[in-house]
Amino acid sequence: MSNNIRIVLVNTTHPGNIGAVARAMKNMKLTELHLVAPKFFPHEDAVARSSGATDLLDNAVVHEALADALADCQLVVGTSARGRHIPWPLVNPRELAGIVQTAPDSTRVAIVFGREDRGLTNDELQLCHQHVHIPANPDFCSLNVAAAVQVICYELRMAALYAEQAQADQPQWGTPWDIELADHGELERMFAHLEETLVEIAFLDPDNPRQLMPRLRRLLLRAVPDKVEVNVLRGILKAVQKRIDS
Known part of the structure; x- marks a missing residue:
């Protein structure tokens, strides 16, 4: 599944954060980075903060709109740091990793991260099948975007390793699905x-x-x-x- 997982950053302001995300991804064996209207990219600060993960930066795909970055994905998950007016299916990173691990192998997954200062808008979150929330300290919930990516990528990596070790075959609906999911x-x-x-x-x-x-x-x-x-x-x-x- 690692080849089918896409990390999407929306309107990133600081190019160093893009580099730090690339570093976090490569540590967890994820390679597909998509950027939606970044303020500065390419940029030397992104290269410096990537600590050698420049191949992810070189291959990053830049889009003008979020919908373009998601168009060919079948499972879209938006990161959310707070409750919303209309409740949406909500999971923590470990639960998300379990869902991704048991989805059909061909499923293209996008995990979307918002702006450094205000995250994703309600309209952007409504493009997602479900939301993921990192249960940080409620008195100090101030995760840098790269740290948030690292947490989620780590859980995805651990779920993949456990599944590989156990040779698990547990499809999402308890049986192999006969039709590809809608993108x-x-x-x-x-x-x-x-x-x-x-x-x-x-x-x-x-x-x-x-x-x-x-x-x-x-x-x-x-x-x-x-x-x-x-x-x-x-x-x-x-x-x-x-x-x-x-």
């Missing part, structure tokens, strides 16, 4: 289609949407649907639209 781009197109249909049938008022779409998003992401399930849902939406037109 993020497919899910986002489904959500856009769903919102469009709900507006057409007057179930969703675009002028007063309340929290309908975030709650539907949470419901469907919690299920981690596969490609066929997403196609079935979109087929239902097309049938509804066709009936409206007729």
